[in-house]
Structures are given as C-alpha cells and as structure tokens.
Amino acid sequence: xxATTALILYALISMTALTVEIVYAYATQxxxxxxxxxxxxxxxxxxxxRLERAWRNQVESAAYVxxxxxxxxxxxxxxxxxxxxxxxxxxxxxxxxxxxxxxxPFARIIGFSTASLGSLYLAVTMLLG
Numbered sequence: 001x002x003a004t005t006a007l008i009l010y011a012l013i014s015m016t017a018l019t020v021e022i023v024y025a026y027a028t029q030x031x032x033x034x035x036x037x038x039x040x041x042x043x044x045x046x047x048x049x050r051l052e053r054a055w056r057n058q059v060e061s062a063a064y065v066x067x068x069x070x071x072x073x074x075x076x077x078x079x080x081x082x083x084x085x086x087x088x089x090x091x092x093x094x095x096x097x098x099x100x101x102x103x104x105p106f107a108r109i110i111g112f113s114t115a116s117l118g119s120l121y122l123a124v125t126m127l128l129g
Contacts, residue, residue, distance in 0.1 A: 003073035006086040010062075010069060010093060017058050017097050021051040046103065054100035058093070061115070065089060068119045071126055082125060088118030 026033060029042055044052065069089065072082065092115025099108040 001083050001086040001090070003069055003077060003082075003086060006090050007066070007069045007073060009090045010065060013090070013094050013097060014058050014062070017051075017055045020101075021055045024048060024051050047101075050101055050103055054097050057100070058097060061093065065093065065115065065119055068122045068126075072122050075126055077122065077126060077129075082122060085118040085121040085125070089115045089122070092116070092118060 024047070025042075028045065028048065033042075069086070071077075072086065092111045092113070094111070096108050096111030096115060099111050
C-alpha cells in the first residue's frame with residue numbers, strides 16, 4: 001500500500017464514520033432535526049453515544065495519523081515494511097471504529113493498538129532513515 005492510498009482510505013473511514021453518526025441522528029430524531037437552527041439537547045442512546053465517540057476519536061487520531069501518513073507520502077517512503085505499516089494503520093483505524101460501535105468493553109483496543117503501532121513504525125522509520 002502506498003502512503004497516498006492510505007491517506008485516501010483514512011479519509012473514507014472518517015467520512016463513513018461521520019455519515020453513520022449523522023444518519024443515526026436523523027433516524028432517531030427525525031429529518032427536521034438537521035434543519036433546526038436551535039437544536040434541542042437530545043438524550044442519546046448508548047449506540048448514539050458510541051457513534052459520536054467513535055467519530056470524535058477518529059478526528060482526534062487525525063492529529064498524529066494524518067501527520068505520519070502525509071510525511072510518508074511527501075518523503076516517498078516505500079518498501080515492504082512501510083507498505084505493511086500503512087496497511088496496518090488503515091486496517092487498525094477501520095477496525096477501531098467498527099469495534100467501538102459494538103460496545104464490547106476494551107475490544108476497540110485491538111484496532112487502536114494496531115493503528116498506533118503502524119504509525120509509530122512509520123514515524124521511526126522516517127526519523128532514522
């Protein structure tokens with residue numbers, strides 16, 4: 001996998017997570033909810049809270065994931081090790097979001113750890129290389 005492909009896939013994961021949260025809000029609050037300028041505070045279901053938190057974490061992870069992916073793309077980082085690390089970052093973030101949706105305690109750590117280790121590998125490789 002190339003760094004450019006990883007960036008595109010990360011963006012698709014982010015857009016999908018946001019779309020799922022928005023669609024769920026419309027489905028549970030009604031279509032007019034999205035057009036209200038003064039939205040009332042809503043009580044979210046446990047699933048609604050998980051969808052919101054998964055999206056929020058995806059945005060927060062962009063602080064380090066996008067920086068590493070962009071640096072890998074700019075430097076032209078390639079080879080079997082970086083390609084595997086890029087795939088792990090993308091797969092880990094996708095897995096994190098999906099496992100967060102399930103609500104299983106600590107299950108999302110698998111995805112988070114996978115993506116974080118891939119990101120760390122890429123950062124160290126670029127720093128030392």
